[in-house]
Amino acid sequence: MNIYLKEFLKRGFMFSGLGPVTAAIVFFIITLFEINFQLSATQLLIAIISTYFLAFIQAGASVFNQIEHFSVPKALACHFSTLYAAYLICYLINSWIPFNITVIIIFSLIFIVTFFIIWTTVFITVRHLSRKLNKNLSKII
Amino acid sequence: MKLNVFVDKTKEEKIDIYIHEKRKIVDDIERLLSCENELLGFINGEIYKLYFSDIVLFSVENEKIKAFTNNEEFTVKERLYMIEEKMPDYFIKLNQSAIGNLRAIKKFDCSVSGTLKVTFNNGLTDFVSRRQVKAVKERLGL
Numbered sequence: 001m002n003i004y005l006k007e008f009l010k011r012g013f014m015f016s017g018l019g020p021v022t023a024a025i026v027f028f029i030i031t032l033f034e035i036n037f038q039l040s041a042t043q044l045l046i047a048i049i050s051t052y053f054l055a056f057i058q059a060g061a062s063v064f065n066q067i068e069h070f071s072v073p074k075a076l077a078c079h080f081s082t083l084y085a086a087y088l089i090c091y092l093i094n095s096w097i098p099f100n101i102t103v104i105i106i107f108s109l110i111f112i113v114t115f116f117i118i119w120t121t122v123f124i125t126v127r128h129l130s131r132k133l134n135k136n137l138s139k140i141i
Numbered sequence: 142m143k144l145n146v147f148v149d150k151t152k153e154e155k156i157d158i159y160i161h162e163k164r165k166i167v168d169d170i171e172r173l174l175s176c177e178n179e180l181l182g183f184i185n186g187e188i189y190k191l192y193f194s195d196i197v198l199f200s201v202e203n204e205k206i207k208a209f210t211n212n213e214e215f216t217v218k219e220r221l222y223m224i225e226e227k228m229p230d231y232f233i234k235l236n237q238s239a240i241g242n243l244r245a246i247k248k249f250d251c252s253v254s255g256t257l258k259v260t261f262n263n264g265l266t267d268f269v270s271r272r273q274v275k276a277v278k279e280r281l282g283l
Contacts, residue, residue: 065254122255
């Protein structure tokens with residue numbers, strides 16, 4: 001089996017359980033503010049299964065960034081598009097957003113902005129750390 | 142470089158070296174002083190004696206432990222935890238499957254995934270896992 005596929009599956013299965021747990025926490029918080037919030041058994045089942053797969057893909061997709069022969073833009077594009085597709089499908093099948101082009105565009109914009117804010121923050125933080133480490137490397141004898 | 146040798150049974154046996162920059166002689170002295178810092182490496186069934194100071198990276202590949210020098214790749218029998226027990230202090234665990242030689246690190250970088258990427262002098266790369274970032278920072282005086 002391809003090592004990257006193996007790593008994708010490994011990471012996916014390792015963290016997939018967090019999806020339904022996160023969904024349950026979100027549902028719990030919603031009930032604190034919206035007393036009439038209710039879910040049918042079918043809705044709950046769809047939410048559990050879809051968030052399980054969403055967490056699976058979210059965890060596994062990070063492997064794109066470690067494929068050595070992928071350029072930075074290609075790795076980012078693969079990571080981004082996989083997450084975007086997974087989130088969009090999950091939101092639509094759970095009816096968390098309506099199947100409406102305007103709403104989907106707004107969702108997409110929010111997703112893009114959030115993705116790049118998180119990525120940029122992490123990237124700048126680690127780059128700053130790597131510069132500090134490089135300065136101290138010469139002290140190692 | 143000056144060398145002074147004093148035979149004096151009342152003093153502790155020790156060597157202090159003051160140099161302006163790292164030289165090969167330091168590696169040679171370390172080899173002489175620590176015979177236990179040797180490993181056996183295998184290439185196609187042939188056995189080679191390896192010195193820690195020559196090794197750039199230990200890494201797990203296909204469930205085998207590989208020792209990379211500047212030019213060669215050896216398979217070693219020891220498990221990573223066994224290497225950790227006897228490695229010199231200029232080695233550090235980078236992640237669950239890699240131990241790197243700090244002296245052989247060319248640079249740290251940020252990878253596209255936001256992890257700390259390590260590039261060695263021989264061109265090999267690996268990454269520092271989030272769990273090991275603290276240890277690497279401390280080892281490098283941060």
